[in-house]
Amino acid sequence: MKFIKIKTMIPGPKSRKLMAERKKNVSNGIPASTPIFIKSGNGALIHDVDGNTFIDFSGGIGATNIGHSNSKVVGVVKNQAEKFFHSCFQVVGYEAYIQLAKKLNRITPGKFAKKTALFNSGAEAVENAVKIARKFTGRGAIISFEEGFHGRTLLALGLTGKVTPYKLGFGPFPSEIYKLHYPDLYRKPHEMDEEQYTDFLLDDLENDFFKAVVDPKNVAALVMELVTGEGGFLIPPKRYVLELKKICKENGILFIADEVQTGFGRTGKIFASEHFGIEPDLICMAKSLSNGLPLSAVTGRKEIMDCVQEGGIGGTFVGNPLSCVSALETIKFIEKRKLWIRAREIGNIVMERFEKLKEDTNVVGDARGLGAMCSLEIVKDKVTREPDKEKTKKIVKKCYENGLVILSAGLFGNCIRTLMPLVIKDEELKGGLSVLEKIVKEEDEKK
Ligand SMILES: Cc1ncc(COP(=O)(O)O)c(C=O)c1O
CATH class of the missing domain: 3.40.640.10 (Type I PLP-dependent aspartate aminotransferase-like (Major domain))
Known part of the structure; x- marks a missing residue:
């Protein structure tokens, strides 16, 4: 993968050390969606303290639409x-x-x-x-x-x-x-x-x-x-x-x-x-x-x-x-x-891949999106639509272990959502989607 660079196991040794310090000093009430610690970011990329580079589909929970470290x-x-x-x-x-x-x-x-x-x-x-x-x-x-x-x-x-x-x-x-x-x-x-x-x-x-x-x-x-x-x-x-x-x-x-x-x-x-x-x-x-x-x-x-x-x-x-x-x-x-137009382009690329994932797998119950705000619902059964929170968690974890930071959502915790910076390049977007696709398919095969 051109943009993702994973040089250590994830989390790397420096992130692990910081996590141990965090556990000692920061309230357990503050959640940690990933065990990764950032050193710097640019555009839609996050570089961690161990020298790994991730594609960011989370944008700090949708707060960086124009990208990290916009000059x-x-x-x-x-x-x-x-x-x-x-x-x-x-x-x-x-x-x-x-x-x-x-x-x-x-x-x-x-x-x-x-x-x-x-x-x-x-x-x-x-x-x-x-x-x-x-x-x-x-x-x-x-x-x-x-x-x-x-x-x-x-x-x-x-x-x-x-x-x-x-x-x-x-x-x-x-x-x-x-x-x-x-x-x-x-x-x-x-x-x-x-x-x-x-x-x-x-x-x-x-x-x-x-x-x-x-x-x-x-x-x-x-x-x-x-x-x-x-x-x-x-x-x-x-x-x-x-x-x-x-x-x-x-x-x-x-x-x-x-x-x-x-x-x-x-x-x-x-x-x-x-x-x-x-x-x-x-x-x-x-x-x-x-x-x-x-x-x-x-x-x-x-x-x-x-x-x-x-x-x-x-x-x-x-x-x-x-x-x-x-x-x-x-x-x-x-x-x-006109970044809102770019959001539509991103949404079109994402939704085409998400629709296909829904068609090709048993775990994706629904794919929906408005602009670049797109989501997959992970279910145990397409007919009963029973939410699969555990599988969703596993997908999110495997994503960051493979260089993609992405978040879950939903009342049942079974949605995977895209909040990437809207300045993301097409190759980064497609690279991130390929990671997600591969992992969702792997999880599907485990049914
Ligand atoms: C729709 C909506 N409203 C309010 C909030 C709360 O914002 P903050 O975390 O900045 O207090 C959030 C945060 O995720 C949100 O998504």
């Missing part, structure tokens, strides 16, 4: 670091924050007047969007999805579905959060086609959920990922999303799009909301917004964003200047290269 970003961050690191925007302001707010107000869906507030993490953006929605509507309840993921702080966890490992032992969670089932076209009842399933879900919302679970007049906002991230890259039917948006509007419920994982070109548009033709009232962004530096944002309708009393939102580090200049340069790069 333009490195340049502006270095330049900013030499001037000042921190003044706290709330104390002594700086221009980069304002420029970034202006940019996000312009590029997010919706022609209406918008405003932006910056934060540190995806979870923080979602929590603040909920605070703003509650203040604006004067209502308390929030709707989210069982298959959704919105972060690890307590309110974000309350909005999140998956219990293990995220929520186990951390309750009680904030009240007034009500969950819908996220449309899952693979696991829908066999007898229903997509249209019938969409009708069924919408009917359930109006005639059961709003009657027996929560009164829509008490609901401040609905929080939705347009493609689930940790939930295994479920893609909802367009009509479902459009109807949901309409129902929200009719009932005075704000639509909050969590575009933390889907944003900045990943799905083949700058924002996934654009695929569905919706203009969310509030959009949460993070991850590839600043290509790896901690930063998040909430952008939304001006009157909503302005309803909060001065001092009601903010924080010491929010909109850090290093992150702001990185974000401005990242967005410039994405726009200049």
